[in-house]
Amino acid sequence: MATRLATRAVLAKVPNRAFLRVTGSNSAQLLNGLITTTIPWPPVGGFYSAFLAANGKMLYDVFLWPIREDKREGYLIEYDSRPSEAPPLAALLKKHVLRSKVRVEESPDEWEVWSAWGGNEPEASTRQWRHGSQGAVEPVWNDGITAWRGKDGSRIKDLRAMGMGDRIITRRGTSPDESQTHEPGSSEDYTVHRILHGVPEGSVELPALSALPLNSDLDLMGGIDFRKGCYVGQELTVRTYHTGVIRRRVFPVQIYPENESPREDATTDDSIPSMDPTPIKVTSSTSAIEREFRSSKLLVGLRGVGLAALRTPPPLTDGSDVSMHVETPSGSRYNVRPWIPTWWPKESITQGAHPES
Numbered sequence: 001m002a003t004r005l006a007t008r009a010v011l012a013k014v015p016n017r018a019f020l021r022v023t024g025s026n027s028a029q030l031l032n033g034l035i036t037t038t039i040p041w042p043p044v045g046g047f048y049s050a051f052l053a054a055n056g057k058m059l060y061d062v063f064l065w066p067i068r069e070d071k072r073e074g075y076l077i078e079y080d081s082r083p084s085e086a087p088p089l090a091a092l093l094k095k096h097v098l099r100s101k102v103r104v105e106e107s108p109d110e111w112e113v114w115s116a117w118g119g120n121e122p123e124a125s126t127r128q129w130r131h132g133s134q135g136a137v138e139p140v141w142n143d144g145i146t147a148w149r150g151k152d153g154s155r156i157k158d159l160r161a162m163g164m165g166d167r168i169i170t171r172r173g174t175s176p177d178e179s180q181t182h183e184p185g186s187s188e189d190y191t192v193h194r195i196l197h198g199v200p201e202g203s204v205e206l207p208a209l210s211a212l213p214l215n216s217d218l219d220l221m222g223g224i225d226f227r228k229g230c231y232v233g234q235e236l237t238v239r240t241y242h243t244g245v246i247r248r249r250v251f252p253v254q255i256y257p258e259n260e261s262p263r264e265d266a267t268t269d270d271s272i273p274s275m276d277p278t279p280i281k282v283t284s285s286t287s288a289i290e291r292e293f294r295s296s297k298l299l300v301g302l303r304g305v306g307l308a309a310l311r312t313p314p315p316l317t318d319g320s321d322v323s324m325h326v327e328t329p330s331g332s333r334y335n336v337r338p339w340i341p342t343w344w345p346k347e348s349i350t351q352g353a354h355p356e357s
Contacts, residue, residue: 008118008119008183009116009117009118009119009120009178009181009182009183010116010117010118010182010183010184010185010189010193011114011115011116011175011176011178011179011182011183011184011185012114012115012184012185012186012187012189012190012193013112013113013114013115013186013187013190014113014114014115014167014187014190015187015190015191016080016081016082016202017078017079017080017081017112017113018078018079018080018081018106018107018108019076019077019078019079019106019107019108019110019111020076020077020079020089020090020093020104020105020106020107021067021074021075021076021077021103021104021105021106021107022074022075022076022077022093022102022103022104022105023067023069023072023073023074023075023102023103023105024072024074024100024101024102024103025073025101026100026101026102027073027074027075027102028041028074028075029100030093030096030097030100030102031064031075031077032228032229032231033096033229033230033231033232034051034093034096034231034232035049035050035051035062035064035231036049036050036051036052036213036218036223036224036225036231036233036234036237037049037050037222037223037224037225037228038225038228039064043066043073043075043153044066045066045153045156046063046064046065046066046153046155046156046167046169047063047064047156048061048062048063048158048159048160048221048222048223049061049062049063049064049223050062050213050218050223050224051089051092051232051233052213052231052232052233052234052237053086053209053232053233054232054233055233055236056212056213056233056234056235056236056237056240057208057209057210057211057212057233058086058206058207058208058209058210058211058212058213058216059086059087059089059092059208059209060079060080060086060089060203060208061079061080061200061201061202061206061218061223062077062078062079063077063078063156063167064076064077064078065077065078065153065154065169066153067153072103074102074103076107076111076169077089078111078113078169080201080202080203082202082203082204083203084203084207084208085203085207085208085209085210086203086208086209090104090106109172110171110172111169111170111171111172112169112170112171112172113167113168113169114167114168114169114170114175114176114178115158115164115165115166115167115168115190115193116165116166116168116176116178116182117163117164117165117166117193118165118182119181119182126141126142127139127140127141127142127159127162128140128142129345131345132219132226132241132242133242134240134241134242134243134245134246135245135246135312136214136219136226136240136241136246137219137220137345138219138222138224138226139159139220139221139222141159141222154168154169154170155167155168155169155176159221159222160197160199160221160222160223161197161198161199161221161341161343162197162342162343163197163343164193164194164197164199166178188302188303191300191302192268192302192303192305195252195300195302195305195306195307196252196266196268196305197252197341197343198217198250198251198252198307198341198343198344199217199221200216200217200250200299200307204277204299204300205250205299205300205307211309212236212240213233213237214237214240214241214246215246215247215248215249215250215309216249216250216309217249217250219241220344224237226238226241246312247311247312248309248310248311248312249309249310249312250299250307250308250309250310251307251308251310251314251338251339251340252265252305252306252307252308252338252339252341253298253305253306253307253308253336253337253338253339254267254304254305254336254337254338254339255269255272255275255298255301255304255305255306255326255334255335255336255337256269256272256304256334256335256337257272257332257333257334257335258325258333258334258335262335262337263304265339267304268303268304268305269303269304270303270304271304272301272303272304272334273301273328273332274301274302274303275298275300275301275302275306275326275328276300276301277297277298277299277300278297278298278326278327279296279297279298279326280293280296280297280298280308280310280324280325280326280336281324281325281326281327282294282296282322282323282324283322283323283324283325284321284322284323285321286321289321289322292311293310293311293314293322293324295309295311296308296309296310296311296324297309298326298336301326306336308336308338310338314338315338316338316339316340323335324336324337324338
């Protein structure tokens with residue numbers, strides 16, 4: 001049964017998240033040389049970032065939360081806990097500590113992550129877009145990094161996409177204040193909420209040592225500072241920003257049976273099974289177009305919506321000479337239809353690169 005994106009206020013746990021505690025007088029300096037965004041000092045609240053490999057490919061997408069415990073200042077690093085091709089994050093950090101005054105500790109059972117969205121959510125800070133010459137896009141907030149700040153150090157506005165709501169951390173076993181005002185949702189509800197807003201997250205949708213950050217929408221989500229100093233993986237990322245071309249991105253897609261008509265974009269269908277990462281088969285009357293889209297991949301599918309890595313720009317209208325579909329292990333075949341999230345600067349995606357401004 002098809003349902004439209006709900007506007008009710010919902011509180012749900014974010015699945016598959018773990019924490020590292022990084023403390024010490026050199027913790028900000030160490031992390032600033034490893035992540036894709038600038039560490040604000042003094043800390044102003046949590047924010048979104050990523051760790052890259054030396055070749056510029058994804059390792060972890062993360063949120064960093066400033067902490068002060070027992071007179072020790074530092075950061076909690078929230079990351080995907082599922083096994084992946086990336087080296088363990090704790091080992092990666094310890095490799096770079098050397099003689100720095102930094103302590104890295106795992107905190108597997110101490111914290112939980114929540115997302116609260118919908119209802120009478122206040123508008124986020126004013127955002128504009130800065131366009132790179134070859135298709136990269138940066139959100140520019142009127143109050144900079146502080147736009148992410150929430151009421152206290154344990155919550156932020158999730159600005160990866162407009163409408164994502166608040167991201168909150170609590171001590172395990174305790175609930176946020178929103179538990180009194182929001183409807184309880186499931187972790188699957190959160191995942192669908194993310195998908196409908198075009199937000200990839202974690203090692204399945206951002207495959208370690210495979211995905212490139214600009215192909216994975218990290219620029220759109222505010223996860224890259226193209227003007228900061230050196231960090232691991234910076235060279236390829238910045239070179240792509242100035243001289244490369246963004247030929248692929250992650251798009252939200254609708255999934256529906258091949259013998260049915262597509263639904264409206266922001267609707268789900270509980271009758272469609274969940275889907276693991278799988279290649280998307282592309283058909284067209286033009287062999288060149290089929291070759292361009294042959295590496296398309298569905299990254300996740302849930303309740304009839306998903307996220308897919310596609311050539312840019314993808315076919316967005318029913319009149320296009322391109323059709324995409326996936327097949328389940330049981331042999332069922334489903335059409336895949338991408339759309340552009342309403343919060344994206346559409347002209348950059350549908351019309352190619354802009355002159356830098």
